[in-house]
Amino acid sequence: AQSVAQPEDQVNVAEGNPLTVKCTYSVSGNPYLFWYVQYPNRGLQFLLKYITGDNLVKGSYGFEAEFNKSQTSFHLKKPSALVSDSALYFCAVMQYGNKLVFGAGTILRVKS
Amino acid sequence: DTGVSQNPRHKITKRGQNVTFRCDPISEHNRLYWYRQTLGQGPEFLTYFQNEAQLEKSRLLSDRFSAERPKGSFSTLEIQRTEQGDSAMYLCASSFREIDGYTFGSGTRLTVV
Numbered sequence: 062a063q064s065v066a067q068p069e070d071q072v073n074v075a076e077g078n079p080l081t082v083k084c085t086y087s088v089s090g091n092p093y094l095f096w097y098v099q100y101p102n103r104g105l106q107f108l109l110k111y112i113t114g115d116n117l118v119k120g121s122y123g124f125e126a127e128f129n130k131s132q133t134s135f136h137l138k139k140p141s142a143l144v145s146d147s148a149l150y151f152c153a154v155m156q157y158g159n160k161l162v163f164g165a166g167t168i169l170r171v172k173s
Numbered sequence: 174d175t176g177v178s179q180n181p182r183h184k185i186t187k188r189g190q191n192v193t194f195r196c197d198p199i200s201e202h203n204r205l206y207w208y209r210q211t212l213g214q215g216p217e218f219l220t221y222f223q224n225e226a227q228l229e230k231s232r233l234l235s236d237r238f239s240a241e242r243p244k245g246s247f248s249t250l251e252i253q254r255t256e257q258g259d260s261a262m263y264l265c266a267s268s269f270r271e272i273d274g275y276t277f278g279s280g281t282r283l284t285v286v
Contacts, residue, residue, distance in 0.1 A: 065215075095274050104177075104264055104277035105216070112272050151215050160206065160229070161275060163215030 063088045065154050065164035074142045076173045082137040084152030084164060093155040094135040096126055098148045099166075105151060111135060122146070142171045177278035179265050185284045186255055193251045194281045198267030205248050206275060207240055208264040209233065216264055222248060255285045 064087045074080045086092055093112050097105040109120025116128045126137045135152060152164045178197040186192050198205050203224050208216035219238070221229045224245035234240075237255075242248040252259055262282050266275035 093272060093274075097277075102279075102282070104179075104279045105266075107274050107276070110272075110274050153215075155271060158271070160218050160221055162218070165213070165215045 063092075063154050063156055063159065063162040065152050065162055067150075067152055067164035067167045069167050070165075071168040071170065073170045073172065076144055076171050077141050080139050080142040080146070080169065080171070082150050082152075082167045082169060084135045084137065085133050086135060086152070086154040087133065088154050088156050090156060094126075094128060095153040095155070095161065096120065096124070096135075096137050097151045097153060097163075099151065100148050108137070108150075142169075144171050144173050147171045177265055177267055177276050179263075179278035179281050181281055182279065183282045183284075185286060188257060188285055189254055191251065191253045192255060192283065193249050194263055194265075194283075196248045196250070196265030196267075196278060197246075198248070198265070199269075199276055202267035202269050202276070203245065204268045204271075205242055206266045206268075207248070207250050208266065210262040210264055210280070211260075219250075219263075252283075255283075257285045259283060260285045 066085045095110045096108040099105050111118050111128045119125045149166050151166045153161045155161050180195045205222040207219040210216045220240050222242040237253045240250045262280045264280045266277045268275045
């Protein structure tokens with residue numbers, strides 16, 4: 062079975078500082094990994110994905126994520142946080158031929 | 174293309190009433206998904222269509238829930254005899270290929286009173 066863990070309910074960071082939102086996964090075989098962001102009363106917006114290849118993937122709005130197979134992790138990062146990055150972030154995993162399974166989400170608060 | 178469209182955006186209904194939601198996917202996407210999201214939780218899979226065929230249903234989808242996708246275009250999700258526990262955000266998503274990920278609509282927020 063596929064599963065995703067986001068160990069932090071909330072991450073607080075000061076504007077301009079680097080941010081990390083953690084994600085670990087459990088899936089047999091090679092995973093497809095995704096990050097989505099959700100603003101209040103809105104659907105989910107795609108940020109980035111890892112399918113294969115380079116372990117460091119770059120996505121929208123300056124976000125990036127690093128796939129670590131040995132640690133089964135896919136942490137979301139940004140070198141310099143903005144107040145406008147404050148939102149709810151979801152990590153998701155997919156096994157080929159299956160559907161997306163989401164983590165419980167992490168609230169990111171960026172303070173000025 | 175304007176993305177995935179869901180209607181209505183909000184629905185308030187009395188317990189025991191039936192409700193129907195509509196999802197219009199991106200036109201070239203043959204895959205369509207319904208998810209449910211409750212407060213403080215990630216989206217949970219409900220059902221999946223490839224073209225007009227409903228290929229998978231979650232155990233979360235009780236007999237009161239039914240989904241259709243006639244002619245492989247738009248989809249409807251109906252909940253009969255609504256209960257307060259059905260209150261949630263219902264999200265629709267579509268995709269062309271699995272590796273592309275899903276494009277989500279803005280969701281329909283259901284409140285059962």
